[in-house]
Amino acid sequence: MLENIALIKEVHEHLATLKAQEIARAMLKKISQDHLSLYRVSTCSPTEIFYIQFIRALMMNEDQIMIVTPFSLIDNLRNINVIIENIKILAHKKHILIVDMLSNEIHYKGTACNTVK
Amino acid sequence: MVFQLIESIGASSIRSVYSVGEALKFTSLCLIHMVNPRSYNPAMRMVLVKQIYFTAVTIIPLFLMMAFLFGSVIIGAVIALATEYSLQESIGSIIITFVVNEFAPFFTALLISLRSGTAVNTEIAVMNVNEELNTLREYKIDLINYLFLPRIISGIISVTSLSILFALIMLSSGYIFTLFYMNMDFHTYKQLLMSAIEVSDIFVLLFKSVAFGFVIMLIPIYSGLKTANSYTAIPISVLNGMVKLFIALFFIEVLSLILQLL
Numbered sequence A: 001m002l003e004n005i006a007l008i009k010e011v012h013e014h015l016a017t018l019k020a021q022e023i024a025r026a027m028l029k030k031i032s033q034d035h036l037s038l039y040r041v042s043t044c045s046p047t048e049i050f051y052i053q054f055i056r057a058l059m060m061n062e063d064q065i066m067i068v069t070p071f072s073l074i075d076n077l078r079n080i081n082v083i084i085e086n087i088k089i090l091a092h093k094k095h096i097l098i099v100d101m102l103s104n105e106i107h108y109k110g111t112a113c114n115t116v117k
Numbered sequence B: 001m002v003f004q005l006i007e008s009i010g011a012s013s014i015r016s017v018y019s020v021g022e023a024l025k026f027t028s029l030c031l032i033h034m035v036n037p038r039s040y041n042p043a044m045r046m047v048l049v050k051q052i053y054f055t056a057v058t059i060i061p062l063f064l065m066m067a068f069l070f071g072s073v074i075i076g077a078v079i080a081l082a083t084e085y086s087l088q089e090s091i092g093s094i095i096i097t098f099v100v101n102e103f104a105p106f107f108t109a110l111l112i113s114l115r116s117g118t119a120v121n122t123e124i125a126v127m128n129v130n131e132e133l134n135t136l137r138e139y140k141i142d143l144i145n146y147l148f149l150p151r152i153i154s155g156i157i158s159v160t161s162l163s164i165l166f167a168l169i170m171l172s173s174g175y176i177f178t179l180f181y182m183n184m185d186f187h188t189y190k191q192l193l194m195s196a197i198e199v200s201d202i203f204v205l206l207f208k209s210v211a212f213g214f215v216i217m218l219i220p221i222y223s224g225l226k227t228a229n230s231y232t233a234i235p236i237s238v239l240n241g242m243v244k245l246f247i248a249l250f251f252i253e254v255l256s257l258i259l260q261l262l
Helices: A002-012 A017-030 A034-038 A046-058 A080-090 A102-108 B002-035 B042-057 B060-084 B088-129 B132-138 B143-181 B186-196 B199-225 B233-261
Strands: A064-068 A095-099
Touching: A002 A017, A002 A034, A002 A046, A002 B042, A002 B143, A017 A034, A017 A046, A017 A080, A017 B042, A034 A046, A046 A064, A046 A080, B002 B143, B002 B199, B042 B088, B042 B143, B060 B088, B060 B143, B088 B132, B088 B143, B088 B186, B088 B199, B088 B233, B132 B143, B143 B186, B143 B199, B199 B233
Parallel strands: A064 A095
Antiparallel strands: none
């Protein structure tokens, strides 16, 4: 998945492949997912795919990232706290917005993010 | 009844003109990207290297074997025919025209079409159906730069280099036949070919190889892009792409023959 993440910086910033891969590896390491570097999408779990997609979005120049209905993105997600903690580790400089349905409100109780209805 | 017939002819004509226009627009877009230095980002270069490896390098063992077998047999047949019709004086020109101008580029184009053209058509069609192309668009990745251009350039480089290799192997293996059939020594054979070859022959080989390489990748890519959104549409896309590709190959071949005759 390393090439998959590195691609964004290679294309948008014309960064050399090795340098872009180094940045991608560092991002994965921050959330202790560096083993994903050598994985292919078919061998990744839904949570791992979510992290890959999120890091790939972080590689873009946009200041704001919107995550729409994470419970439908990640199968069998019970505790969103772990995801939110990892998002905070990865994206401390970006504004992250999670959009979800009211029926999922209960999952966000006690999490360290602001809830707006 | 007559009006319906005229209406259907008109509708199909409009559709044909529209699809030709779309294809020409796509071709010109690819050409514009090809001459733009900003298209050549590190990701694109990485894909280009991989494409050249898969299109040109992995086929080399099979390619060398076929060139050797065809070379000795076909040049043998050409020499036998030329001898039968008392054309020994023109053997060099006949071999050069047949091998360099016609057989090497066309045979290479057919082989690469069957091997890589189908693969590229399927790959793009699958990516299209799986929404991978849309994902790349969402990440603002230019599909022409990242996916299409490396394949088109690799097609041009691969077909040109393999055509030259095919012609060289074919001419070299042809010596085996001349050695046994005509008892010709290598120096005489070399002189025969060297005196027959002209700059225009090399130009024709290069022109045809570049044109073949371009369409061998462009048409399957375009066909893959036009795939309807279902898995059952993939074989139909490959089928249509290959038919169009073979028509284009024959068109280039005929066009080059007409230009050579003028």
